[in-house]
Amino acid sequence: MTYILVLEQILNGLQLGVMLFLMAAGLTLVFGVMGLINLAHGSLYMVGAFAAAAVAGWTGSFLLALIASLAAAATAGALVELVVIRRLYQRDHLDQVLATFALILIFSEGTRWLFGSFPLFLDVPSYLSGPVSLPGGIEYPLYRLTIILIGLAIAAGLFLLIARTRIGIQIRAGEADREMIAALGVDISKLYTLVFALGAALAGLAGALVGAIQSVQVGMGEPVLILAFVVIVIGGIGSIKGALAGALLVGMTDTLGGVFLPQLFAVFMDPASAASAGASLASMLIYILMAAILLVRPSGLYGGSA
Template structure:
């Protein structure tokens, strides 16, 4: 593997990681503050992608499409919290899993009814199309670089929100002792709705941004949801910093594993066998990483007891 290809794969892994962070950040916020296992989080990712594709097709504006993804996912999240999730806070985790799994089916069939079974496509805006020249003769897609920048900017904004604002203080206090902040006059119901809508909006934004690289289709959120759960287990449940570090680790492990492992196996095996063995091990690499982290630090890298 050449140096140029290695750098490109590292950038691909970073881009994949920061997009996973947008999914995992909302998921870890919801679990950390509410103690809720939300399997329907991937459906909110899908809602954002379909809203963006629909608005972009009608208006031709990518910025309006991103705004639509944020608004539609946040609205869907708030409605879900008010009508379904609010009844699950005091229930067993098994009840939460069953109820949110039912929401996956409702969202999937509802989306198929509205948009059909055929995928939609979201075009990359002209200003971000084409490659950009990087040092050492590397040409890398401008849009993927923009995704890295957007993801890191959202991460920075989320850190500031959690650590420097009154809302962030309430969110952190709600994670520590929800009864106490309710006794101090904070409307815990409104806080939960706001946190759930914020997490949903982040998922919807991720769906819209990825929708310009992949097709927008029913069920697109579930594979990403699995990876988001891996991210928060590695980073530590309830930790935004852990979600970012875990997402980048997962992104780099997955991308570099798929690029490097077939090459390494090719040193000792026939090319066809090396490709098969490398691809098989690469698909397991992130789960091996998760197992290693749990063995060494069961709470995750930044998790608390």
């Protein structure tokens, strides 16, 4: 085990972390502002990836594909909010879970009807493909490095949006007291649609970015959704800062645990069972982390107000 391997794995953990942040940011905003549990967030991730793959197929441009993923997911998100979600705010969480679970099925089968059962092709553009040499002799894929930078830029943008703009003030006010900001004359339903579409767009962008290095297929959103829920629970529901901290924590734990636990086990076990036991424990690691954090801070790292 060399320090290059460790550094490379830290970068991998960082990359997974910022991707999770894009997913978790929307989820946590929607929950924080509207009190809604949205299981269909993973479907919006899938919508973004499919839109990107379709547009990349027609035009050959990756940039247009990314724009399309943002637009398609935001549109789908706004539509879903107007048609379905709007009716759920007053209902309890069980109804919300049921309705948004139904949305998952509708999105999945709808996508399958439109695009067929076989995975779509979406590739990294040639100007971002291949590895780059980083200081210290690390060879790292340029595309993953780009993802990290995009993710961090979006995180910074979101902080500015929430902290410095009028919409940000309204969002924070909405989290604190829904009735009061409605009474102050803020069009709360427009704000809800906007927040939902923003969250959807971020999920769609994450889907497109990740789709280029993974497979664009029906059902791709659900595994990520589970991780995103872990992230927002760790970070504290409703907190963007918490989502970032949680995402990076989960990304690092998952990546580093998956690599180094089997090696650690190999010190005192035979290699085959170490690989198997280490892999099993590594896949539990983020949930152990979540449980440990909830023990110490029951409302998550930054979940003071919840």
